[in-house]
Amino acid sequence: MDLILILEQTLNGVQLGMLLFLLTAGLTLVFGIMDLVNLAHGSLYMMGAYFFATFTRLTGSFLLGAVLALVATLILGIVVEIVALRRLYARDHLDHVLGTFGLILFFNEAARLVWGPAGMSIPLPPYLARAIEILPGVPYSAYKASIIVVGLAVAGFLYWLVGRTRIGMLIRAGASNREMVGALGVNIRLLFTLVFGLGAALAGLAGVMDAPIRTVQIGMGENILILAFVVVVIGGIGSIRGAFVASILVGLIDVMGRAFLPELLKLFMTPIAASTAAPAISSMLIYVAMAGVLVFRPEGLFPARGG
Amino acid sequence: MKYALLAAASALALAVQPAAAQIKIGFISTFTGPQAAIGNDMRDSANLALEHLGGKMGGKDVQIVYEDDTFRPEVGKQKTDKLIQQDRVDIVTGFIWSNVLLASYKSVLDAGKILISANAGPSQLAGDQCHENFFSASWQNDQTPMAMGEAMNRKGIKKLYIMSPNYAAGRDMAEGVKSTFKGELVGQDLTKWPDQLDFAAELSKVRAARPDALFVFYPGAHGVQILTQYNQSGLKGTVPLYAAYTIDALSLPLQKEQALGVLGTQHWVNDLNNPANQKFVGDFRKKHGGKFPSFYGQQSYDAVMLIASAVQAVNGNAGDVAGMRAALRKANFQSTRGAFKFGSNHFPIQNFYLQETVKLADGTLSLKTVDTVFTAHQDLHAGKCPMKW
Numbered sequence: 001m002d003l004i005l006i007l008e009q010t011l012n013g014v015q016l017g018m019l020l021f022l023l024t025a026g027l028t029l030v031f032g033i034m035d036l037v038n039l040a041h042g043s044l045y046m047m048g049a050y051f052f053a054t055f056t057r058l059t060g061s062f063l064l065g066a067v068l069a070l071v072a073t074l075i076l077g078i079v080v081e082i083v084a085l086r087r088l089y090a091r092d093h094l095d096h097v098l099g100t101f102g103l104i105l106f107f108n109e110a111a112r113l114v115w116g117p118a119g120m121s122i123p124l125p126p127y128l129a130r131a132i133e134i135l136p137g138v139p140y141s142a143y144k145a146s147i148i149v150v151g152l153a154v155a156g157f158l159y160w161l162v163g164r165t166r167i168g169m170l171i172r173a174g175a176s177n178r179e180m181v182g183a184l185g186v187n188i189r190l191l192f193t194l195v196f197g198l199g200a201a202l203a204g205l206a207g208v209m210d211a212p213i214r215t216v217q218i219g220m221g222e223n224i225l226i227l228a229f230v231v232v233v234i235g236g237i238g239s240i241r242g243a244f245v246a247s248i249l250v251g252l253i254d255v256m257g258r259a260f261l262p263e264l265l266k267l268f269m270t271p272i273a274a275s276t277a278a279p280a281i282s283s284m285l286i287y288v289a290m291a292g293v294l295v296f297r298p299e300g301l302f303p304a305r306g307g
Numbered sequence: 308m309k310y311a312l313l314a315a316a317s318a319l320a321l322a323v324q325p326a327a328a329q330i331k332i333g334f335i336s337t338f339t340g341p342q343a344a345i346g347n348d349m350r351d352s353a354n355l356a357l358e359h360l361g362g363k364m365g366g367k368d369v370q371i372v373y374e375d376d377t378f379r380p381e382v383g384k385q386k387t388d389k390l391i392q393q394d395r396v397d398i399v400t401g402f403i404w405s406n407v408l409l410a411s412y413k414s415v416l417d418a419g420k421i422l423i424s425a426n427a428g429p430s431q432l433a434g435d436q437c438h439e440n441f442f443s444a445s446w447q448n449d450q451t452p453m454a455m456g457e458a459m460n461r462k463g464i465k466k467l468y469i470m471s472p473n474y475a476a477g478r479d480m481a482e483g484v485k486s487t488f489k490g491e492l493v494g495q496d497l498t499k500w501p502d503q504l505d506f507a508a509e510l511s512k513v514r515a516a517r518p519d520a521l522f523v524f525y526p527g528a529h530g531v532q533i534l535t536q537y538n539q540s541g542l543k544g545t546v547p548l549y550a551a552y553t554i555d556a557l558s559l560p561l562q563k564e565q566a567l568g569v570l571g572t573q574h575w576v577n578d579l580n581n582p583a584n585q586k587f588v589g590d591f592r593k594k595h596g597g598k599f600p601s602f603y604g605q606q607s608y609d610a611v612m613l614i615a616s617a618v619q620a621v622n623g624n625a626g627d628v629a630g631m632r633a634a635l636r637k638a639n640f641q642s643t644r645g646a647f648k649f650g651s652n653h654f655p656i657q658n659f660y661l662q663e664t665v666k667l668a669d670g671t672l673s674l675k676t677v678d679t680v681f682t683a684h685q686d687l688h689a690g691k692c693p694m695k696w
Contacts, residue, residue, distance in 0.1 A: 005515040012507035117343040121531055121561040124539065131541025139514075139541040144507065213539070214504045215531045215561060217341040223502045259508040262496070275497055279473045283499045 004138050009259045010252070011134075015144045017251025018151025022206035023224060024231040024243040025158055026199030032238015033175045034192050036085065037096040040103035041203050041228065042221025044080075048073040048204025049211040049220065050111055053120040062125045066208050070201055077200020081193050089192075104222065111218050119217035128212075147209050154205070158240050171195060175238050227254075230286055234293045236300025245301060250286050257282030330369045330618055330625050332611070333390030335383055335401040335411065336425075338375040341528040344557045345403055345603050346375070349425060352604030355591055356611035364615045365623030371611075372396060376407050378501070383407035387414045397625035398423065400610045403527075403603065405429040405448060405475040416440050421631055425610040426603055428654065429475050430482075434688035437652040439696075440628065442635055444610035446574050447654050447686035448476050451551045452483030452524065454572035454659035454680040459520060459549060461680075465490040468518040468546075470509055470533070472500035472525065480524040480551055486687065493518050504532050510540045522549045530558040538565045554664055556601035559672050566664040566672065574655075575605050575644040576662045576676040583641035599673055605643050616640035636696060648683075652692035656685045 027041045051072040056065030080103070088099045123129070124143055131139035162168035170191055173181045182188045207221075214220060231250050235242025261282045265274035293301065334353060336346035350373055357369060372394050376383035383404075390396045391414055399415045400423040402408040408427040415422040421440045424432075428447040432438070459467065467488055471477035477500060485492060494516040496509045513521055521542070525533040530553040537548055547570075554566045556577065577588050577599050587608050591600040600608075613635065620634030621627045638649050647657040661678040 002515050005511060008511040008514075009508055012511060015507065016505060117339070117341075117347070118557075119341055119344075119528060119531075119561065121535065121563070123563060123565075129539060131539070141507075141539040141541065143539055213532070213536060215528065215535065217528055219340055223504070255508045258496075258498075259512060275495060276473070276478075279497045279499050283503075 009255055013252035013255035015147050017248035018148050019210055020231050021151055021244055021247035022202055023228045024247055026202035027228050028232045028238055028243045029195055030199045033171055033195055037093050039100040042225035043104050043107035044200045044203035045207040046221040048207030049216040052208040052211050053122050053216045056122055069208050070204050073204025074197050074201040078197040081196040108218050119215055121215045122212045124212050155244050162240055230290050234290055236303040239302045242300050242302030253285050253289055257285040330364050330367050331396040332371045333396035333399040334371050334373045335376050335386055337378045337403055340378050342378050345527055348557055348601050348604040349607040352600055352608040353611050356608045360615050364618035367623040380406045380410035384410045387411040391418045398614055400425050402427045423610050425607045430479050430688050433652050433654050433686050434691035437692035437694050442653040444613055445606045448479035449483030450686050451572050452480045453487045455549055455551050456484040456487030458661050458680050460489050464519040466493045466518040468493055468513045468516055468521045469495040470523045473497035474500040484522050506536050520549055521546050523553055524551045526552045531561045534562050534565050556599040569664055571662050572659050573602055573662055574657050574659055575602050576660050576674050578676055581645050584643040587643045609642050612640045650685050650689045651694055652689045654686055656683050658682050659684055
């Protein structure tokens with residue numbers, strides 16, 4: 001087997017993992033700390049992408065558009081939390097699912113009204129649209145490489161924020177015992193709003209990073225949200241570290257399955273059967289992995305400590 | 308008294324029964340979600356056809372009932388049942404997706420009505436499952452990629468890599484290219500449809516396989532993604548791209564300059580030089596702010612014109628299915644693709660052209676005919692169809 005191809009596919013897997021991590025970090029924070037099942041996380045990802053497309057078009061700058069889109073998604077997240085989600089905390093998970101599913105429909109329809117059904121594309125600036133040589137003779141998309149860098153930077157930032165700062169300490173405490181933190185005089189409401197805003201901004205960042213690759217369209221959040229939930233379950237609910245490891249794991253399984261399974265199956269099947277079976281099996285692989293984790297470590301690979 | 312009232316009421320009900328006074332056409336397409344742009348283009352074109360007909364066929368008023376399949380086979384089937392049972396349409400047309408058509412066609416044909424596909428052309432319906440009441444106003448799925456394979460032979464391509472989605476049309480397309488391409492197939496990927504949007508793994512394999520060309524089939528919104536990722540992967544300078552149903556008037560505004568120079572094949576290009584086409588393209592652009600119609604629109608326009616020719620032949624008596632069928636088989640109308648004949652399986656025998664994305668003088672991107680690849684081409688499955696007429 002070609003070593004360069006394996007290296008390239010590993011990078012592809014890590015890149016997909018980083019994208020998933022950006023999305024999942026916010027989801028697992030909200031899920032773990034606020035105990036809120038937020039199906040509308042994918043909608044925030046979509047809104048981030050739409051904001052990005054709009055601001056890039058208005059300002060003519062890729063980077064400025066990205067920054068404005070992040071701010072806009074942060075504000076949107078806070079508004080959604082205050083207007084809609086606060087009413088759901090006291091209720092059970094089924095109500096969360098119902099309420100946030102309603103938000104998905106709302107955001108999809110809103111996007112259709114504002115931006116129309118056709119979707120938008122974002123051209124990359126020349127410095128990102130080219131391929132760079134990461135090793136002699138191994139070209140790799142500069143933009144995909146930048147996704148890996150941004151993902152790692154966000155992972156580092158979150159590690160610092162949650163592990164080394166006072167807000168992080170409160171977040172961890174809130175995840176372990178919400179009532180006790182409230183009893184100690186911490187404004188839990190404000191903390192939740194901040195956490196949700198942070199989660200929204202991360203979802204927005206995922207949307208921004210993904211937009212030039214996948215193009216911006218209505219409903220783009222729903223497919224990837226399923227993957228994000230798989231990552232949360234594998235990584236352990238509420239655990240940033242778990243989300244990081246599980247994202248890369250899921251990214252690698254997905255890409256490697258698509259890359260090498262057809263070849264593998266051809267060893268003992270007819271080529272036609274292999275090329276039909278391989279896409280089906282490779283799309284199942286991550287769910288098989290999730291089922292395996294659920295059997296052997298029901299709390300996920302890195303369960304958040306405490307209650 | 309009671310009976311008199313009842314009798315009067317039923318007489319009244321009979322009198323307002325509109326079925327005889329009006330031709331009703333059911334039209335299934337996708338009007339929501341990312342693929343809605345296709346459905347809207349089809350609807351705009353069908354409405355334009357109706358406008359050109361003065362809203363009448365065979366002297367009767369025409370109503371088109373549009374239904375949304377939401378891109379899902381099971382919904383398409385429900386909507387088809389609704390058109391047949393509730394709206395009692397005379398004829399059903401539309402259908403973008405082969406899998407939606409395959410799920411729905413029985414509902415129409417079992418009710419003894421005529422079905423005209425305005426896009427999907429699955430091999431099953433062209434071969435042993437062909438039906439006397441099923442017609443295609445488009446093409447059989449294999450034909451366009453067969454033309455692509457032939458065009459690549461002419462370009463001297465020896466090693467080919469194929470990427471297409473893993474559903475009925477995606478597999479048909481790959482088989483179509485393979486049937487005419489004379490060089491070596493160095494690799495093939497079927498990707499998950501419709502939710503796989505990231506093609507990094509496949510594109511890396513393409514690079515490693517070092518082919519002379521890459522053939523892709525990614526219709527609708529996916530066409531934007533494959534083109535964007537192909538450009539970002541750095542393959543552009545080394546492995547030229549050939550695309551079927553991937554670059555069209557709908558995806559071009561999103562694909563922009565990335566599509567320049569990419570070659571494709573199609574049975575119709577917007578610059579084809581015949582009066583019916585010039586009228587269609589010209590009026591469509593006038594009505595929609597300079598926007599070009601896509602081939603989906605062209606087929607919908609032709610489907611409505613084809614229906615009109617048959618309704619005309621039976622003097623507006625759309626209930627006369629045998630008469631309609633005989634008239635449809637003649638394809639006696641001014642097609643925007645130029646004159647064509649139906650094969651024994653009711654699929655058109657038609658030309659296929661090589662097209663290229665170019666920048667027009669005013670800066671807009673459009674498709675241009677470069678060459679005629681096939682003249683009067685018939686699909687491979689016609690021989691398997693037992694129908695004789």
